[in-house]
Amino acid sequence: MQEPIPMLDLKLEYEHMKADIDAALARCLEHQRWILGPEVNALEEQTATYLDAKHCVGTSSGTEALVLALRSLAILRTGQEFFNCAQQIITTPFTFTATGDAILRSGATPVFVDIDPVTFNIDLVQIKQYLEKNSEHVIGILPVHLYGRACDMDAILSLAEEYDLFVVEDVAQAFGGSWKDKKLGSLGDAGAFSFFPSKNLGGFGDGGLISTNNGKLADLIRMLIKHGGKDKYNVDHIGYNARIDTIQAAVVLGKMNYLDEFNRNRCQIAEAYNQGLAGVDGIVCPTADEPGHVYHQYTIRVENDRRNELQDYLKENSISTMIYYPYPLHKMKVFGGARAIVANALPETEDACKSVLSLPIEPLMEKDKVQNVVAQIKEWISVD
Numbered sequence: 001m002q003e004p005i006p007m008l009d010l011k012l013e014y015e016h017m018k019a020d021i022d023a024a025l026a027r028c029l030e031h032q033r034w035i036l037g038p039e040v041n042a043l044e045e046q047t048a049t050y051l052d053a054k055h056c057v058g059t060s061s062g063t064e065a066l067v068l069a070l071r072s073l074a075i076l077r078t079g080q081e082f083f084n085c086a087q088q089i090i091t092t093p094f095t096f097t098a099t100g101d102a103i104l105r106s107g108a109t110p111v112f113v114d115i116d117p118v119t120f121n122i123d124l125v126q127i128k129q130y131l132e133k134n135s136e137h138v139i140g141i142l143p144v145h146l147y148g149r150a151c152d153m154d155a156i157l158s159l160a161e162e163y164d165l166f167v168v169e170d171v172a173q174a175f176g177g178s179w180k181d182k183k184l185g186s187l188g189d190a191g192a193f194s195f196f197p198s199k200n201l202g203g204f205g206d207g208g209l210i211s212t213n214n215g216k217l218a219d220l221i222r223m224l225i226k227h228g229g230k231d232k233y234n235v236d237h238i239g240y241n242a243r244i245d246t247i248q249a250a251v252v253l254g255k256m257n258y259l260d261e262f263n264r265n266r267c268q269i270a271e272a273y274n275q276g277l278a279g280v281d282g283i284v285c286p287t288a289d290e291p292g293h294v295y296h297q298y299t300i301r302v303e304n305d306r307r308n309e310l311q312d313y314l315k316e317n318s319i320s321t322m323i324y325y326p327y328p329l330h331k332m333k334v335f336g337g338a339r340a341i342v343a344n345a346l347p348e349t350e351d352a353c354k355s356v357l358s359l360p361i362e363p364l365m366e367k368d369k370v371q372n373v374v375a376q377i378k379e380w381i382s383v384d
C-alpha cells in the first residue's frame with residue numbers, strides 16, 4: 001500500500017507556518033479583544049495594500065462577503081434595502097452554490113449563462129448575447145474566477161460600462177491571482193474573498209473579506225456587518241452579525257506571509273502535472289502558462305464519460321480527488337421555478353459537471369507525489 005495522497009494537507013502546512021501562527025494566536029490570548037480586535041484592522045490594511053484596493057472589510061465568511069457586497073450595492077444604487085426580483089444579475093452556473101445563493105439573498109434574480117469549455121469561466125459571448133436582448137432588466141455581473149483562474153476582466157468591465165452594470169468579483173478561489181497587472185478583486189465594484197480553511201488563503205474556521213475602491217460602499221458594508229448602523233444600538237439598515245473574528249484575522253495574517261510562495265508552488269505543481277499528462281489519451285489538461293492563475297484547483301477533463309471510473313481507480317490507489325462541481329446551479333431546487341433565469345441551453349456547463357476531476361494540489365507536496373499521481377493515471381489508461 002502506498003502512502004495516501006490527500007487533496008490538501010493542512011497539518012503539514014501548519015507545521016511549516018507554526019511559528020507565525022502560534023505567535024499571532026498568543027497575541028490574541030494576551031489582549032482578549034475577540035470582536036474587531038487589532039488584528040482585524042491590521043488584516044484589512046495589509047490586504048488592501050496587497051490587492052492595491054482602497055478599502056478592505058473583514059466578514060464572517062466568503063458567502064456573507066458576497067451578500068454584503070450585493071446588499072450595499074442595492075442600497076447605494078437603488079436606495080432600497082434589497083434588490084427586487086425584476087432586477088437581474090448575470091453569473092455562471094458552474095460554481096459553488098454560494099455564488100447564486102447570494103444573489104437570491106440580495107433580492108435579485110440570477111441569470112445563468114454558459115461557460116467557456118477551455119477556461120471553465122463564464123462565456124463572454126453568452127453575456128453579450130443576453131445583454132443585447134434583455135439589458136433593461138440587468139443590473140450587474142457576478143463573475144467567478146474559478147479554480148484560481150482570472151475571467152477576462154477587460155471584456156467584463158467594458159460590457160459593464162456599456163450597459164451601466166456593477167461588477168462583483170467572486171474571488172473565493174483566487175486570493176493572489178491577477179488579471180494583467182492588477183490583483184483579482186480590485187477590478188470590479190467589489191471583490192468577495194473567502195478564508196474557508198481549504199482556500200489559497202485559509203483561516204482556522206470561517207471568514208471572508210470584501211475589497212472595494214468605493215468609499216461609500218465600504219462605509220455601508222462596515223454598517224451592515226454589525227447590525228446595520230454606525231451605532232449598534234440605533235441602526236439605519238437591515239444588517240447582519242457578519243464580522244470576521246479577531247482570532248481568524250490573526251491566523252490569516254500569519255498565513256499571509258506564505259501566500260505568494262504557496263501560490264508559486266501551486267503553479268509549479270500544475271506545470272509538473274501538465275508535463276506529465278501531456279498527450280495522454282482521453283485526458284485534457286488546463287492550458288499551460290496562464291498568467292495570473294493561482295491554481296486553487298488543478299482540474300482535468302476526463303473524456304468519454306469515464307471520469308467516475310478514473311476517480312474510483314485513483315481512490316483504490318490511495319489518491320484523493322474531488323469533483324468541483326457535480327451539479328450545475330440551474331439544476332438545483334433552490335434555483336428552480338421563477339427564482340432564476342436560464343438564458344439558454346447550458347451544454348458546456350452540463351458537460352463540465354460530468355467530466356471534470358480535480359487532482360491533489362497541496363502547495364507543500366513533494367514532486368515525487370505529483371509524479372505518482374501522473375503514473376497512476378497513465379497506468380489506468382494503459383490497462384484499459
Ligand SMILES: *Cc1c(COP(=O)(O)O)cnc(C)c1O
Pocket residue numbers: 061062063064095096098099144170172173193194195196206207208
Ligand atoms: C468557497 C466559495 C464561496 C463561499 O465561501 P465561504 O467562505 O465558504 O462562505 C463562494 N464562492 C466560491 C466560488 C467558493 O469557492
